[in-house]
Amino acid sequence: MTLTKRTVDNNWLPSMIDDMFKTDWLGGTSNVNNIGVSIPAVNIMESDDDFSVLVAAPGKTKEDFNIELDNDVLTISSEAKEVKEVKDNTSEDGKFTRKEFSYNSFKRAFSLPETINNQNISATYEQGVLTITLPKKEESKVQAKRMIEIS
Numbered sequence: 001m002t003l004t005k006r007t008v009d010n011n012w013l014p015s016m017i018d019d020m021f022k023t024d025w026l027g028g029t030s031n032v033n034n035i036g037v038s039i040p041a042v043n044i045m046e047s048d049d050d051f052s053v054l055v056a057a058p059g060k061t062k063e064d065f066n067i068e069l070d071n072d073v074l075t076i077s078s079e080a081k082e083v084k085e086v087k088d089n090t091s092e093d094g095k096f097t098r099k100e101f102s103y104n105s106f107k108r109a110f111s112l113p114e115t116i117n118n119q120n121i122s123a124t125y126e127q128g129v130l131t132i133t134l135p136k137k138e139e140s141k142v143q144a145k146r147m148i149e150i151s
Contacts, residue, residue, distance in 0.1 A: 039106050048142045051134040053110065058128030065130060067123055072114070074121075076130070077107040115140035 043054040055076060057065075068075045085099045112118070116134045123132045 039108070042108060044110075050136055051116070053132040053134065055108070055130040055132075056128065057125075057130055060125070060128075060130075062125040062130075065123075065125070067132065069112075069118060069121065072112045072116075072118070073109055074112055074132070074134075075107060075109045076132070077105070079103075079105040 041056045043056075045052045045054070053074075053076075057078065060078060060080065064078050064080055066075075066077045066079075068077075081101070081103050083099065083101045085097070112134065115136050117137045120135045121132065123130065125131070
């Protein structure tokens with residue numbers, strides 16, 4: 001946490017508390033507005049033929065995702081809205097109604113290298129994991145070792 005020089009005023013305590021929660025222990029700042037926001041974990045694996053982007057997003061369906069490619073930037077996003085309404089007319093005091101709603105969204109963007117074959121990108125969603133396969137162009141794949149004869 002960094003030390004900041006404060007002027008003396010009547011509202012110094014809330015400012016100090018805000019600084020304490022907005023600054024991480026390594027001196028950087030964090031976005032307090034992101035508290036409660038869930039950004040799924042992403043693993044990226046490389047093989048000889050492709051890259052695989054795995055996004056952990058349990059409880060979703062494949063229709064919940066949007067995957068876009070624009071100028072070699074792959075964007076993965078999801079937005080889910082849920083509304084639950086419970087009505088109970090058997091209460092002694094009258095009608096009882098409760099309505100709960102939730103909203104969850106995320107967006108991740110990745111710059112793709114020039115070695116990706118953009119035309120053959122594919123995606124699957126199984127058991128809570130979105131897998132995006134980014135095939136490599138033929139010229140960028142690892143070539144087998146060969147001997148070159150001298151003429």
